[in-house]
Amino acid sequence: MAPTKSGAWSFFQKLDGKRANNLWKHLEVYHGIEQLKKKPQNASERESAISSSKTSNSSKDLDTAKPSSSVTVTISQEDKPDEPLQPTLETLFARRKAYDEDGQRFKELLEGLLFMVCKDNLCLSTPEKEGFRHLMKIAAPLWQPPCRKTLTSLMETRYCDISAYIRKSLLRISSVCITMVCWTGRHQTNSFLGMTVHYAEGNEMKSIVLGVEYLTESHTADYLEKKMLELLALWDIEPSKVSLVITDNAANITKACVQAFGKSKHVPCFAHTINLIPANALGFKQVNSQPVPYVPMYSRHNSRIKKYSYAFSP
Incomplete structure (x- = not known):
């Protein structure tokens, strides 16, 4: 009898007068057995494969055949990972529409941009910079960041909304505390007055910066008041x-606080008071009736001399 061509007969014995044209299809569909990529080359290999298989020698036992250790078993349909499906046109259009001016994704990104500019004290031209544009092309290529003019307008609108909300909150408060400070910018002559209000709303303490005023006149008590x-x-x-x-x-x-609110409501900053103690202590003109140099001025002058001497030293 001529040798069989199909590798399936390496695991089964063909009976006389019987035919099995779709044997591999039957094994794949009903038993989960895939076709071998390489069939045995000689009779000895076929005999060893037959002896290692656990199938029956009759055609009636084909339905109960089980794969041997040398047979590749396919993964069942339940165990197969979910393959990504191609998105529908409705999904693609909905995803693109979310980045329009009235879309949800557009609003989320705009809110995040406003928060970043305010929180990190960034300039209003940040969306126009090349690095930011490059980042947005990678993170959100469908979103078009606003220009500086648009961002400025949005920031002013947001300021008005938040200001109105704070005013309503302050109207419900019966008592507030205030901290104020005057300072002059470093390496410049511009002076400012900053004011922060503190109050309790329910069980939560809140602190809000009311503003920073630019001082254009002499810092007298009447002007500060x-x-x-x-x-x-x-x-x-x-x-x-x-x-x-x-x-x-x-x-x-x-003096300005005493004139505006009364002496009983003014409290000097404790940290600033503590900081004045060593300066005043080191600034005594006499110790035990003996004149001494003004230590703070001498120490600053001495450190300045050392700095210049180090700069010009060879």
Whole structure:
């Protein structure tokens, strides 16, 4: 009898007068057995494969055939990982529409941009910079960032909304505390007055910066009093609602607070008071009736001399 061509007969014995044209298809469909990529080359290999298989020698036992260790078993349909399906046209259009001006994704990205600019104190031209544009092309290629002019307009609108919300919150508060400070910018002559309000809303403490005023005149007590009352009026806060004012120990701002709110409501900053102790202690003119140099000025002068000597040393 001529040798069989199909590798399936390496595991089964063909009976006389019987035919099995679709044997491999039957094994794959009903028993999960795939066709061998390489069939045995000689009779000895076929005999060893037959002896290792656990199939029956009759055609009736084909339905109960089990794969041997040398047969590749296919993964069942339940065990197969879910293959990614091609998105429908409706899904693609919905995804693209989310990046339009009225889309949900567009609003989320715009809110995140406004928060980043405010929180990190970035310039309003950040969306126009090349690095930011490159990042957005990778992270959200369908989103078009706003220009500087648009971002400025959005920031002003957001400021008005938040200001209105804060005003309503302050109207419900019966008592607030205020901290103020005057300072001059480093390496410049511009001076500012900053004011922060503190209050309790329910069980939560809140602190809000009411504003930073640019001081254009001499820092007299009357001028500072005028500026701080203007800031309070801008936020609809009555002076009678202020229960405590904390400032540094400068004579001008201390007098301004006493004139505006009364002496009982002014408290000097404890940290600033502690900081004045060593400076005043080291600045004594006499110790045991003996004159001594002004130590802080001498120490600053001495450190400046050392700095210049190090700079010009060979």
